[in-house]
Amino acid sequence: MTHRRILSVWFPRLAAERVLRLERGTITGPFAVISIDNNTETLASLSTEAEAEGLRVGQPLRDARAFCPELLTRPANLPAETTYLTMLRRWAGKFSPLVAPEPPAALMLDITGCAHLFGGEEGLTDALTADCTDLGLTVQTGIADTPGAAWALARFAGQQDQSIRSGDAIDQEARATRSRSAKRHWTRGGPAPRSFLHIPAPVIAPPGMTRQAIGPLPIAALRLTPAAAVNLARLGVRRIDDLSVLPRAALARRFGRDVVRRLDQALGVEPEPITPARLDITFATRLSLPEPIGLDSDILAAIDRLLPPLCDKLRQHGRGVRRLQLELFHPDRTRQSLSAGLARPSHDPDQIKPLIALKLTGLDPGFGIDVIRLEAIVTEPVHARQHSGHAEALADAQSRRDRGTAMEDLLTRIGGRIGLEEVRRLHPADSHIPEKTATVMAAAFSEPALDLEDPPVPRPLVMFPPEIVSTDDPGRPPIRFRWRRFPFVTRTAMGPERLSPEWWLDDPNWRSGVRDYWRLETENGTRLWLFYAHGSESSGGWFCQGVFA
Structure with missing residues (x-):
């Protein structure tokens, strides 16, 4: 029977x-x-x-x-430390494909069936340590054999059980002084913290010997809460062996189900799966x-060698690039x-290379x-896409021919100079308000609206925020008025078209x-809206909002 083997890797000074x-x-x-604590x-x-x-x-x-x-x-810097642990998780993939991060400073590896590649478990740990x-x-x-036991051996192997009594008599007496003594530094009577000056050698529990390997370890090695460990130690339960012989039902009633669960997980009675991080595919x-x-010619020659394998990898995964990054590293450690x-x-x-060549214009290679x-x-x-027949394949080819890729290529080239987000197109919107009948969207990240319906009444070619029109003519519409400091005389008029505001907004x-x-339409030929x-809430009057062609 093949035993499951788990490797716990802890970085105490990460x-x-x-x-x-x-x-x-x-x-x-x-x-x-x-760090800041309280x-x-x-x-x-x-x-x-x-x-x-x-x-x-x-301290x-x-x-x-x-x-x-x-x-x-x-x-x-917690974000940077998390990123660094992620990098170590990817590095640990050389020892096992199943690697799970354990923030803030540990990794858990399922090395079942992997140790023989390094000459055994000792060879694997030696290579990892090196x-x-x-x-x-x-x-x-x-x-x-279990994640809990591997976790305990990585952190507590070689340590003797620690008594709850610290040697400070005040710590064991009055409640008021006891609460203060817990905050004392270890050199003044408090419990001495752990030291990592002498890092122990890798500890390997033989298969099937989990109970014997972790039995002498302190109960803190079971990943218990500090309160539970203190309560157990006060009753004289200081080692895992002392805890494992106690009745499970009594333990659960007295100290909670979590104590029993952690013990059973470490001994392999209750399963504890490892959830490896999802493999990141980097193109x-x-x-x-x-x-x-x-x-520039040398850089383009290098890109000619880099692009084909990159595109092959994208093609194998059914992906296409939307944004590409080129990094140039210099001998003086700048980039x-x-x-x-x-x-x-x-x-x-062939579509990607011209964009890179466009970006190389004016590049300063430095040293x-x-x-x-x-x-x-x-x-x-x-x-x-796989077509069901010749007719469907012909229809798809005609559609691609009619639509073409010229527009996308044009957007790509323009976006390469001014940015894809700066090239925009209008899309119809569901509103009767003139300024809300269309929305502005980035052309590169939206599809064109092909089935556009003509508005029920003509709309101006150029529309702008309402501008005040001055007139003393009481007629509707006015015969004579001033707009943008210029006088106008109405020749023809069509309307009115009444629009009400959206009452729900x-x-x-x-x-x-x-x-x-x-x-x-004015006498000088200008057509205004x-x-x-x-x-209502604000005063009314005449305004101009657009100009027709």
């Missing part, structure tokens, strides 16, 4: 070592990452030098400064050059990024380019009430 790796050796000496700055992660100075995780920063005045600190050492990361590992290609290049968008998804290199990376950062499905532009629209507002 937050601090992430910053140290990012700073590239500019930080020397004791270092800590701080309005108090506390140490969240420490470097090896900081722990050697006697500092501990959870207030003011006390740490007293112990170690030269301590350097950085605030915690890689972490190269990355500058401290790691503790544990292998067992990218990369080319490292032996010597830096700087000419440039160029992006290009397409009006429709495509995996055709040269030694690495080029091409990535499709936005993709969309491109479905292949409070539109500030329609607070003047019902409008009567007129189409006027005037309306008379009858007045």
